[in-house]
Amino acid sequence: MKKVSESTIARLSVYLRLLTELAAAGVTTLASGELARRCGTSAAQVRKDLSFFGTFGKRGLGYSVPELTEALRGILGLERRWRVALIGAGKIGAALMAYQDFRRQGFDIVAVFDADPARVGTEWQGLVIQRDADLETSLQGIDIAIVAVPASAAQGVVNRVVAADVRAILNFAPTKLDVPEHVAVKTVNMALELEGLSYALVNEARGARRVTSRPAASRG
Amino acid sequence: MKKVSESTIARLSVYLRLLTELAAAGVTTLASGELARRCGTSAAQVRKDLSFFGTFGKRGLGYSVPELTEALRGILGLERRWRVALIGAGKIGAALMAYQDFRRQGFDIVAVFDADPARVGTEWQGLVIQRDADLETSLQGIDIAIVAVPASAAQGVVNRVVAADVRAILNFAPTKLDVPEHVAVKTVNMALELEGLSYALVNEARGARRVTSRPAASRG
């Protein structure tokens, strides 16, 4: 299989979300132009993105909504459910635990860890908070770790997560994480987004214009 | 001024964060290679990023930490404080309100809005929640709006935010937002990151390798 950019994968997620909505609304067929319009991209981009994975449309007609939905779910690995551990039962963690959409998309938070002895053992959003010290053993069978601890603790937690053989990490700490090359990391960095807005605000005055893409997650 | 990519701006934020840390640790001078290593990029990339905005280093020596810090703050528009409104006093909103780092970086949340009559008028994290109906008038003097309402309500809220002449939006709803071209929007989409991890997990089995960049915020 050829190499596919993260941009493409991110757009496939966006397409899938739209398709799910349209399916619920009873739409059965959709052309690349309409899909593109609703997702903020171009028809050519939609077709190129899909072409990396096969051919899903019918010339002259467009795409079958249920078929394309299934195809995208397959490509993205969403035909199975994923076991997720949350590390750090703080403010962000609470929001994530309460958020039902992840579950709806196939991500089950099945374990929560915290270092604070006052929290360990208490029930929280339906799960018992486990001791941070038990990470190595308790992460057996976990597919994805969400790291929601202070930045200063993040690398240490990640090292242990990696040692426990977890190969995907969603990181909320605003810090660079070093991981071996077989581990995928995505970082959600809100401060960086705010600073991007700050830049846009001061530069609209100076007359700067439309800007293009951004870097992101690392692997390795 | 030439056009600078969002990738570059995002990296400048990352550099600034590192510099702030190093300054606190008493480091006074830093070469592009070391900065790159600590930020997960290349020395050439660091120098190219900076070169869009001027020349900040000394050949043979590297960069002065305090000087480069000030330069980056200037470039990113962080020499002033920004007035931020939070719209949607839910789970995510609570995490954001409690998060002190934004304030430390120059972003002050000075108003909170919610549509739920049970919440309006109550004090919440030190601010009184205002009626959603008052948005248009109460957004006077706001620089940035954080939209943390359900996806179904987001476009409606955004239209009113734009009508109130706010020109920068940080969006947490997993939905495409239409805004006029002079308004900057950045979306934080965690579901999309999780799906990216799902893709990485199913494709490491299939032997896919390192992937490159991703799209993001739109303007216009």
Add this chain to the structure above:
DNA sequence: CGGGACTTGTGAAACCATTCACAATCCAAC
């Protein structure tokens, strides 16, 4: 004061992603 070690700033080259443009295909209608 000159040589050596080091580092920046920057054109040019390489790489990657997006857009263009069109032949191939499909459906419907007659």
Add this chain to the structure above:
DNA sequence: GTTGGATTGTGAATGGTTTCACAAGTCCCG
């Protein structure tokens, strides 16, 4: 059937970003 209108899939062209490579500048030490 055959025609017309629509839409896909994809090489080629374009546009943008990252990496390379090196001349120019700085510092230190003898």
